[in-house]
Amino acid sequence: MPRVPHSSPQTLRLFEALLADPPRWRYGYELSKETALASGTLYPILMRLSEQRLLETGWEPSDEPGRPPRHTYRLTADGIALAGQRVAAAASRQRPAPAARPRPAGGAA
């Protein structure tokens, strides 16, 4: 079965964090803390989402002198739709109705 894009546990964790308050611009460090993803995992995912126009990015000028502008993120309309779909699909997989999802014998789990 081909893998569904944007459905890894790490990406789902990020989607959940971004869906908490979609219009708000978020920072990388804050997202890393919230999702417990290392920067080396988080940023490549952000990069991929932004490339596919699922994520908007911006530079927010710093209010404190001497600090560099910070990169900010929020989901686009497409991103919100896809993230909602993926999170919902994952939730339904976690508590499968036994009758609705018969497991074929010997099939891969």
Next chain:
Amino acid sequence: MSWVRRLARGMLVVAVRGRRERGGEWGEAVLAEFGETRGDLEAVRWAAGGVRTVWRERRRRVRALPLYDRIARHALTGALVAAGAGLLVNQFVLSVRMMPSGSMEPTLRVSDRFLVDKAGFRLTGLHRGDIVVLAGPGGSERVKRVIGLPGDHIECRAGHVWRDGVAVDEPYLPGNPAEDRTECAPTTVPPGHLFVLGDHRVVSTDSRQDGPAREDDVLARVLTPLRLAGAG
């Protein structure tokens, strides 16, 4: 700021920017957040992830280049790596030498090229009959055949070489009775030394005059002459 944080930040800056004023968008994004981290461990982990991010960003950039550019980059990298590997191999593993004298005729003639092994013999050890390149005075090199290993008793009787009381079979000699005659003083090869002779006994200067050579002076072992089939 602790020295660990400073080091982590310094490495991240180098990874993101290199010699440029400003790095790629995503590398800069990670760098801009560095100040948010708390504690040395978190700073180091953040910087390590930043390096990974830069690597991924770079790979994406390269993938977006036109095919021709990508091929050219690969070819250039490949050529540089191959040249570097070639130099290392030539220096430490395999190399080509030229025969400086006629002392190994007819096995190796003057100006014959031959392939030498610079590393393998150190693992396998030298054997009787091997041809070796020895360091001579003033950076010169001598090429001789190993006749005796440490502990061997070498003597010459009636123009033939004897090792531990047995006549040595020497099919590599010129095959001319006048040139094959070998005279030498009886010698027991001391530890760490080799008794070496040139195949062309009337021309060669070797352990008959100089005594056993030091094993430490062995630079390489001759693998094979490089001669075009049919040439000479």
